[in-house]
Every structure is written in C-alpha cells, then in structure tokens.
Amino acid sequence: MANLRDIQKRITSTQSTRQITRTMEMVATAKIRRAQDRIESARPYALAMMEVLGNVAHFTGGASHPLLEEHETRTKVVVIAVSSDRGLCGAFNSNILRLSEQIVREERERGADAGVIAVGKKAIAYFRYRGIEPLASYRDIADKPSILDARSIASRVIDGYVAGEIDAVKIVFNRFKNVADQVPEIHDLLPIRPEVVRAAADELKVNPEYVFEPSASSVLRLLLPTYVETLVYRSLLESAASEQGARRKAMKSATDNAGEMITTLTRTYNRARQGAITNEIAEIVGGAAALEKS
Amino acid sequence: MARTLIVEIVTPERIVYTNEVEMVVAPTIDGEIGVLPLHAPLVGALKAGEVRVKQGEAVEWFAVSGGYIQVHEDKVIILADDAEIASQIDVERARQAMAIAKERLSELGGVGDEVDALERDLRWAEVRISVATAH
Structure with a gap:
C-alpha cells in the first residue's frame, strides 16, 4: 500500500494543477469575448467591401485582372497555416498542421513545389522540425491580429502571384463556429475565383447607374488586393477566437480530470489511513494477548 | 429640414x-x-x-x-x-512614424520590397500631421 505521505503529496500537487487550469479556463473565457468582439467589428467593413466589389464587378463584367486569372501551370503552391503561439489548447494546432502538411504532400506528389507560410510559433516549430522551412513566418500576431499583419501576409502572396512565382495560395485556419466548436477550414485565396466576384454582383438587389472615379476597372484593380487582405484578416481573427475557445475547452476538461483524480486519491488516502489504524490496533491487541499468555 | x-x-x-x-x-x-x-x-x-x-x-x-x-x-x-x-490624432506619434519611415527610406535608397510600404507609411504620417495641425 502506498505511503500516506506520498498520497498526500500527490493530492496537493493535483490541487495546485487544478488551480492553474481553472484560472486558464477563466482567462480564455474572457478572451473569447474580446476576440468575438473583434470579429464583430470587422464585419461592417467586410460587408461594405463586398457591396462595393459587387457594384464594380457588375460594371466591369468579366474584366480581367492578374489576381482573377488562373495560371496555366501549377508549379508552386503556397499554404498559409494559421496556428497559435501557445499550446495547451487541445487539437487546435494539430488539426491545422496536419491539414497543411497534407496539402503540401499532395501538391508535391502531383509534381508541384509547395511552400508554407507559418503563422504562429507552433506552425513555425512544426514545419522546421519536419524539414519544411517556412517561406515566411509570423509570430506574436496570433493573439491579437491587426490589419497590418494581414496586409503584410496578403501583400507577400499577392506580389508573388502577380510576379508569377506563385500559382495558387490556400489558407488553413480554425473557423470559430461557436464557443464550443472550432472547425478547421481550407480556403482558396488566390487566384480569386471569378464566381466569388460574380456572386457579390448577383447579390445586389439594385444596380443603379454608378459613376466611377477614376474608372470601374481601376477601382477593381485596387479593390481586389484589399479583398484578399480582408480575407486574411478575417481568417486571423477567426483563428484567434478559436484558439481561446479550444483552450477553454481543453482547460475545462483538465480541471474536471484533476477533480476526479483528487477524489480517487482522497479515497485511496482514507483507505490507507484506515488500514494503518486497523493495523496498529491489531498490533496492540496482538501484543496484549502475547503478554497475557506469558 | x-x-x-x-x-x-x-x-x-x-x-x-x-x-x-x-x-x-x-x-x-x-x-x-x-x-x-x-x-x-x-x-x-x-x-x-x-x-x-x-x-x-x-x-x-x-x-x-x-x-x-x-x-x-x-x-x-x-x-x-x-x-x-x-481631434484624436497623436501628432507626436505621427512625427515619430514619419521620422522612422524617412530614415529607413534613405537607408534603402529607394530600392527593395519595403519601399512601397514605407512610402505609404510616410504619406499616412504626413496626412495625419497636416490634418491634426490644420484644425
């Protein structure tokens, strides 16, 4: 039977672990709300943006733009993997990393060169370890992504795409479905699918005669990169909220598990204590009986 | 009305x-x-x-x-x-941003990937300063 003092030690240590996981759970809960607020405040811009894009697309018809055109050959694919800087958030990162690596592997099997842009320390470390040196890495932005971060990621792939160095860009991130659920998703970033633009145009109920300054096609030319930026920004925000959601869930089950463990340990402790007492009594009784005999 | x-x-x-x-x-x-x-x-x-x-x-x-x-x-x-x-523009910060952008631009001598972004930062700082100081 385990030593009483050892059991006591384990109980104390599990209790302090529970204290920590419980605090982390509460911190994550508070952060979820803030991250959700940020998603909300990004919405008006995104909606207005789609409206403008729809209007412009309607008037330019099937206008061509480097970002709308698919390259003839698919030799270089870039995957933007949006992970977190910190762990202890369940399957949050492993889902993203697994999906990203799978895309890389598939593209390589198809004969294309595939590279990774790693967002978050977890992705950077993972791909380095796997011998896939990221084309670019971004750290310390996962917690509180700003539009500037999104812009710098977006402009990097846009420049590469326009220059013909990149033929397709995908972004892998956790979508924040609700507080309890995060869904890993893969979105095509580049080329921008013409359907997207057309759908935005179709969604408008009214199509008044717009005046364009300077012209519809030049507005479109400026607008498409901004559209990509908005998509990246949105993905980063979704991922930030998801990270906190995933952490809250992971920490909640850790807290629950710690509680269970403490119950079991306390039971073992009591049983051991009782056993020890019984033992002592038996010894005393046995001793007394031995004395009587003699 | x-x-x-x-x-x-x-x-x-x-x-x-x-x-x-x-x-x-x-x-x-x-x-x-x-x-x-x-x-x-x-x-x-x-x-x-x-x-x-x-x-x-x-x-x-x-x-x-x-x-x-x-x-x-x-x-x-x-x-x-x-x-x-x-009314909420921080002129001091805009001045700093302008100084940083200018310095970096002269270091680069107008070539490199950063130039566009830096020029944008510079214009943005200038606009902020002029709007804040004019009113």
Missing part, C-alpha cells in the same frame, strides 16, 4: 464614425469630391488625405490613408484602410 446624408467611415478594425450630415468631402485619386444629398450613385478610390464632414456650422475632419467611397441613395460609405478623427 434639409435632406441629409448618412455617412459611415469604416476601417477593417472598427467603425470610426457614423452620423447624419449635410455634406461629405473626400479625396479621390483624381481630386477632391464633395457629396451632397441626392448625389448620383458613385464608387471611387481614395488616396491618403482629409475627409470633411459638414453638419450645419459644425465640421469634422478625418485623416484617411486611402480606400474607397461609395455613394448610394444618400448613404456614403467610406472604406478606409485606416482613419482617425482629427
């Missing part, structure tokens, strides 16, 4: 301003445009500059770093990359 416009200045991160006003002036790439109620539907690209919003005698100034404007049925949406209301 005279007809009014609803104006909304939004950036990707937040709604900077929304109000019912009489006139909006914005810097498009080809020059400033003023929008009054009953303006024809318009979509335009903006460069870095000053947005003015007039409401009776009161005028509010904003620095915007470029973006888009859409006018439709007395509703003006300004999609700005970045926007700040004149």
Whole structure:
C-alpha cells in the first residue's frame, strides 16, 4: 500500500494543477469575448467591401485582372497555416498542421513545389522540425491580429502571384463556429475565383447607374488586393477566437480530470489511513494477548 | 429640414464614425469630391488625405490613408484602410512614424520590397500631421 505521505503529496500537487487550469479556463473565457468582439467589428467593413466589389464587378463584367486569372501551370503552391503561439489548447494546432502538411504532400506528389507560410510559433516549430522551412513566418500576431499583419501576409502572396512565382495560395485556419466548436477550414485565396466576384454582383438587389472615379476597372484593380487582405484578416481573427475557445475547452476538461483524480486519491488516502489504524490496533491487541499468555 | 446624408467611415478594425450630415468631402485619386444629398450613385478610390464632414456650422475632419467611397441613395460609405478623427490624432506619434519611415527610406535608397510600404507609411504620417495641425 502506498505511503500516506506520498498520497498526500500527490493530492496537493493535483490541487495546485487544478488551480492553474481553472484560472486558464477563466482567462480564455474572457478572451473569447474580446476576440468575438473583434470579429464583430470587422464585419461592417467586410460587408461594405463586398457591396462595393459587387457594384464594380457588375460594371466591369468579366474584366480581367492578374489576381482573377488562373495560371496555366501549377508549379508552386503556397499554404498559409494559421496556428497559435501557445499550446495547451487541445487539437487546435494539430488539426491545422496536419491539414497543411497534407496539402503540401499532395501538391508535391502531383509534381508541384509547395511552400508554407507559418503563422504562429507552433506552425513555425512544426514545419522546421519536419524539414519544411517556412517561406515566411509570423509570430506574436496570433493573439491579437491587426490589419497590418494581414496586409503584410496578403501583400507577400499577392506580389508573388502577380510576379508569377506563385500559382495558387490556400489558407488553413480554425473557423470559430461557436464557443464550443472550432472547425478547421481550407480556403482558396488566390487566384480569386471569378464566381466569388460574380456572386457579390448577383447579390445586389439594385444596380443603379454608378459613376466611377477614376474608372470601374481601376477601382477593381485596387479593390481586389484589399479583398484578399480582408480575407486574411478575417481568417486571423477567426483563428484567434478559436484558439481561446479550444483552450477553454481543453482547460475545462483538465480541471474536471484533476477533480476526479483528487477524489480517487482522497479515497485511496482514507483507505490507507484506515488500514494503518486497523493495523496498529491489531498490533496492540496482538501484543496484549502475547503478554497475557506469558 | 434639409435632406441629409448618412455617412459611415469604416476601417477593417472598427467603425470610426457614423452620423447624419449635410455634406461629405473626400479625396479621390483624381481630386477632391464633395457629396451632397441626392448625389448620383458613385464608387471611387481614395488616396491618403482629409475627409470633411459638414453638419450645419459644425465640421469634422478625418485623416484617411486611402480606400474607397461609395455613394448610394444618400448613404456614403467610406472604406478606409485606416482613419482617425482629427481631434484624436497623436501628432507626436505621427512625427515619430514619419521620422522612422524617412530614415529607413534613405537607408534603402529607394530600392527593395519595403519601399512601397514605407512610402505609404510616410504619406499616412504626413496626412495625419497636416490634418491634426490644420484644425
């Protein structure tokens, strides 16, 4: 039977672990709300943006733009993997990393060169370890992504795409479905699918005669990169909220598990204590009986 | 009461301003445009500059770093990359940003990937300073 003092030690240590996981759970809960607020405040811009894009697309018809055109050959694919800087958030990162690596592997099997842009320390470390040196890495932005971060990621792939160095860009991130659920998703970033633009145009109920300054096609030319930026920004925000959601869930089950463990340990402790007492009594009784005999 | 416009200045991160006003002036790439109620539907690209919003005698100034404007049925949406209301611009910070951008630009001597972004930062700092100090 385990030593009483050892059991006591384990109980104390599990209790302090529970204290920590419980605090982390509460911190994550508070952060979820803030991250959700940020998603909300990004919405008006995104909606207005789609409206403008729809209007412009309607008037330019099937206008061509480097970002709308698919390259003839698919030799270089870039995957933007949006992970977190910190762990202890369940399957949050492993889902993203697994999906990203799978895309890389598939593209390589198809004969294309595939590279990774790693967002978050977890992705950077993972791909380095796997011998896939990221084309670019971004750290310390996962917690509180700003539009500037999104812009710098977006402009990097846009420049590469326009220059013909990149033929397709995908972004892998956790979508924040609700507080309890995060869904890993893969979105095509580049080329921008013409359907997207057309759908935005179709969604408008009214199509008044717009005046364009300077012209519809030049507005479109400026607008498409901004559209990509908005998509990246949105993905980063979704991922930030998801990270906190995933952490809250992971920490909640850790807290629950710690509680269970403490119950079991306390039971073992009591049983051991009782056993020890019984033992002592038996010894005393046995001793007394031995004395009587003699 | 005279007809009014609803104006909304939004950036990707937040709604900077929304109000019912009489006139909006914005810097498009080809020059400033003023929008009054009953303006024809318009979509335009903006460069870095000053947005003015007039409401009776009161005028509010904003620095915007470029973006888009859409006018439709007395509703003006300004999609700005970045926007700040004149009274809240931190001139000191803008000066610092300008100094950093200038220094970096002269270091690079006008070549490299960063130049475009730096020039944008520089213009944005200049616009912020001029809007803040003018009003």
